[in-house]
Amino acid sequence: MSYAPGAGPRVGTGVQVRMMSTLTTLGGPSTSTPRAAPGSIGASPTVYEVTISPGTGFNERFLMQETGQLGPRPLLVVFHKFGVSHYDALLSTSFFEEARRRGWYCVAPLGGGQTHFSDERSHIHTEAVLEWTRANFSVDTTRIFAVGFSMGGGAAMNYAARHLDPTGMMVAAVFDQSGILSHEDTYPQSVPSVQQMYDNRFGTGAPGSASPWLLQRGSVFSFDPFTLAVVPDTDLGRNLLHVPTNITRTTGDVPYLITQNDLFQQHLLSLGASPATHLWSVINYPGHSWDAVSEMAVCNWLRRHQLTLPDSGNTLAHEDGRFFDFNIEQDAAGSFTPFVWNVNTANNTLDFSATRNLARVRVHTLDAGLSPLLTLGLTTATADGLADEFVLQDFANLPTSVLRDGVPTGSWFHDSLASELTLFETDGSVPHVWSIVP
Numbered sequence: 001m002s003y004a005p006g007a008g009p010r011v012g013t014g015v016q017v018r019m020m021s022t023l024t025t026l027g028g029p030s031t032s033t034p035r036a037a038p039g040s041i042g043a044s045p046t047v048y049e050v051t052i053s054p055g056t057g058f059n060e061r062f063l064m065q066e067t068g069q070l071g072p073r074p075l076l077v078v079f080h081k082f083g084v085s086h087y088d089a090l091l092s093t094s095f096f097e098e099a100r101r102r103g104w105y106c107v108a109p110l111g112g113g114q115t116h117f118s119d120e121r122s123h124i125h126t127e128a129v130l131e132w133t134r135a136n137f138s139v140d141t142t143r144i145f146a147v148g149f150s151m152g153g154g155a156a157m158n159y160a161a162r163h164l165d166p167t168g169m170m171v172a173a174v175f176d177q178s179g180i181l182s183h184e185d186t187y188p189q190s191v192p193s194v195q196q197m198y199d200n201r202f203g204t205g206a207p208g209s210a211s212p213w214l215l216q217r218g219s220v221f222s223f224d225p226f227t228l229a230v231v232p233d234t235d236l237g238r239n240l241l242h243v244p245t246n247i248t249r250t251t252g253d254v255p256y257l258i259t260q261n262d263l264f265q266q267h268l269l270s271l272g273a274s275p276a277t278h279l280w281s282v283i284n285y286p287g288h289s290w291d292a293v294s295e296m297a298v299c300n301w302l303r304r305h306q307l308t309l310p311d312s313g314n315t316l317a318h319e320d321g322r323f324f325d326f327n328i329e330q331d332a333a334g335s336f337t338p339f340v341w342n343v344n345t346a347n348n349t350l351d352f353s354a355t356r357n358l359a360r361v362r363v364h365t366l367d368a369g370l371s372p373l374l375t376l377g378l379t380t381a382t383a384d385g386l387a388d389e390f391v392l393q394d395f396a397n398l399p400t401s402v403l404r405d406g407v408p409t410g411s412w413f414h415d416s417l418a419s420e421l422t423l424f425e426t427d428g429s430v431p432h433v434w435s436i437v438p
Helices: 095-102 120-136 151-162 183-189 192-202 212-217 236-240 255-270 295-302
Strands: 016-019 047-052 060-065 073-079 105-109 139-149 173-177 245-250 278-283 312-317 321-323 326-330 337-344 349-355 358-363 376-382 389-393 401-404 412-415 420-424 432-437
Touching (some): 073 095, 073 120, 095 295, 120 139
Parallel strands (some): 073 105, 173 245, 245 278
Antiparallel strands (some): 047 060, 337 349, 412 420
């Protein structure tokens, strides 16, 4: 179909667009309560609803606001609360208006449903929305900002923690207002009707069937409800250490959300996060509502940030895929894969250690800032004792020699067509040092 809004090509499968001019024309859900003096869409005629087909068997609807400014512009992504649609961002907040004033694009995904709890479908749908936006507009991919409230706050944090492909749409900063940060903690404390929603999303539909693994994958951490100790290697939130975060909750908030947000902030700081870039605040407000925060203040904080990729990390992968400059292939699906890494471009070395549930890692050598034209060092170590295979990309030439622990070895293969050098490690019980001499 032909697009009325904006200029330039519009792409997508089964795309539908509905133009809107005023708030009174919107068919938003009855569960969305308009806040005082919401931003007027009359001042932003290029806001419209789009429907796309992400390939899950369900359509995705979202609100899109363009900007009249030229050049790559920031993108603000607003994640809705529990039980309402994407219209929540328009009827309950002024984020669209704040984005318009700044010349930002603004998008509000449905995320596959009103009660998605950051399940897999919500990620597929949200990623499709962001990729559609990038394909059709000049988005500054170093300035993608995520904001969310309640379920949406947790969704914003979880999305930022799981999407770490530098060639994709990585989040540069996240504002979480009273987010559901641990579904494993929320699930048993929910009313029976909400527990049933969890069972439908993360289980078989039978009472109590929600999978702990799937609940963890949709969260940023899990913890013991009695000791409050974080369960090791369940904290996807560790992937946010390079992303400025702003966690806010109210004095009158839902008790278990107070615990989750306060505890997660403590956990971030225990991992070495700086309180200057990972903010936490408590607002004196008697309830659980979008109205507790100033959208202007939130956007003023967001605009200070730009995506910076780290040269080291303690990363948790939840599936096969690219995480920073590493393509992870797991030993087994349905479990996390932790790994600690450090790139030293000055010495042309990579340390890759503390791995678990890892079969193979493909290193994007040039993207990581390493050179295949110089002697490259690789130190490997595992946490599970199982040897890992390393595939170094961008090696067009056959190396002169390959050494393992200082001794020449034949446990490698060079694929000249794929420009890949594969190192076959056979011992995961102790660390090993590889040297590739061009």
